[in-house]
Each structure stands twice: as structure tokens, then as C-alpha cells.
């Protein structure tokens with residue numbers, strides 16, 4: 001573990017402040033968030049790194065780690081540019097809302113964000129990595145989560161931390177709910193989907209288009225799933241056995257579309273089906289009643 005400079009402190013008003021935002025020396029009137037001890041600001045120098053030091057001279061490693069954790073969270077809250085998992089990859093998105101230390105009942109994510117209406121979590125690793133227990137809870141909440149690892153690094157300024165928060169090499173996906181949804185949809189299609197033989201790289205009669213379609217179309221279609229090189233499974237017309245929870249199952253299939261965000265999914269549905277997903281469900285339902 002690395003000892004870092006203390007770059008954040010708590011001022012008299014109880015607000016988190018950066019070293020360059022306060023008067024020099026004792027005048028800063030700040031205390032340490034971790035130990036509550038009085039801090040002096042050392043931000044006059046041109047060569048030495050600007051930082052806070054404890055009045056007692058006793059700089060514990062816990063104090064600098066807590067300060068780094070706060071600084072990282074404040075930067076993300078300021079910038080609102082967050083890394084989130086998207087079908088197995090990390091991408092940066094502008095968040096609609098960023099909430100620090102928001103309680104979800106049994107867990108408190110470091111950073112809880114909303115991107116295009118969907119919740120995500122970002123965890124900052126300084127000392128404690130996410131343990132099994134927290135991971136299980138994250139999965140239960142079904143909220144995708146990225147961890148940014150700032151441990152074993154030394155930061156001399158806010159800019160250093162800012163750069164580390166944008167570096168994909170410091171990030172890993174802790175939980176990706178898109179993967180769960182895709183898996184859930186795949187299982188349904190493999191278990192209940194209509195078995196279609198692949199001929200000359202395609203399906204002879206697509207239940208939607210009623211004509212020959214190449215399998216790359218099926219693989220891209222929310223209703224399609226490849227079983228092996230010989231067969232595709234199509235969920236456009238689900239079997240009667242699913243009737244009691246037909247809508248529920250269909251919603252799982254269509255919801256895996258939220259691997260894209262709602263607006264992207266709408267465009268996708270429009271381009272692939274020529275109508276919206278909800279209408280696709282209704283039509284398939286009606287079609288089912290005619291066929292049975």
C-alpha cells in the first residue's frame with residue numbers, strides 16, 4: 001500500500017476542500033476526515049507538492065487513503081463522466097445523476113449513477129477491494145458495477161487523480177447485468193424456441209419475414225439464438241407451454257434489448273422489425289392464437 005499526500009480535508013463548514021482551495025498554513029482551519037486531527041495546509045511552495053499535514057506531525061496512512069477516496073469521488077461527481085459496463089466492455093458515458101454514498105439498504109456504493117435512466121455503480125479501490133459478500137449484494141440488486149483501482153499509486157495533485165480515473169487500465173468490471181440478461185434470454189430461446197434448420201447459411205422461413213434470411217440476421221435479432229452450426233432457435237413464436245407466463249418470458253427476451261439503452265433499443269427495433277418492441281409482442285401473441 002502506498003502512502004499518499006493528503007490532498008483533501010474538511011473545512012470549518014464541514015465541506016470537503018482541495019489543498020489549493022484553502023489559505024496556507026494553520027489559517028486553512030481544516031481537519032482530517034479520518035482522524036479528526038488539525039491540519040496545516042502546505043500550499044505555498046513552487047517545488048514541493050501541495051498537501052495537508054497533521055499539526056501533530058503524525059501522518060497515518062489511513063488518513064491519506066481516506067483523503068484520496070474522497071477526492072476521487074468528488075472528481076467523478078464534478079465531471080459526471082463515468083465508466084460503465086456495456087456487454088462486457090467498459091465505456092464512458094455522461095451521467096444524468098451522480099450520488100455519493102447513497103444507501104441502497106444493504107449496501108452503500110461509493111458512487112451511484114444514473115445513465116439514460118438506468119442505474120450503475122462505480123467503486124473506488126484505495127484500501128478495500130469488493131469482497132464476496134458485497135459482490136453477492138450487487139448481483140442481487142442487478143446493478144452493473146465498475147471498480148477503479150487507485151491503490152499502489154502515488155498522486156501529487158487533483159490532475160493526477162483525474163487522469164487515473166480516466167485510464168481504462170485501472171478499471172475492471174465487477175458485475176455486468178447485461179451479460180445476465182443476455183444469458184437469461186439465451187436459455188429461454190434454447191429451451192423453448194422454435195428449432196430451425198440452417199440451410200446454406202440461413203433459415204429457409206423466418207417466422208417474422210416469412211422468407212429466407214441469413215443466420216447473421218437471426219444472431220442479431222432479439223428473437224434468435226444459435227444452437228450449433230446446424231440449428232437456430234427462434235423465439236418469435238414461442239410454444240404454447242409458456243402461455244401462463246408468456247408475457248413475462250417475452251419481456252425477458254425483449255428486455256435483453258436494454259443491453260442497449262432504451263433510445264438505442266427503440267431505434268434497433270424500428271430498423272429490425274419496423275415497429276416497436278411492445279407491438280412486436282402483441283403481434284406475436286395474436287399470431288400464436290391463430291396458429292394454435
Ligand SMILES: [Zn+2]
Pocket residue numbers: 032033034035036037054060063
Ligand atoms: Zn488524520
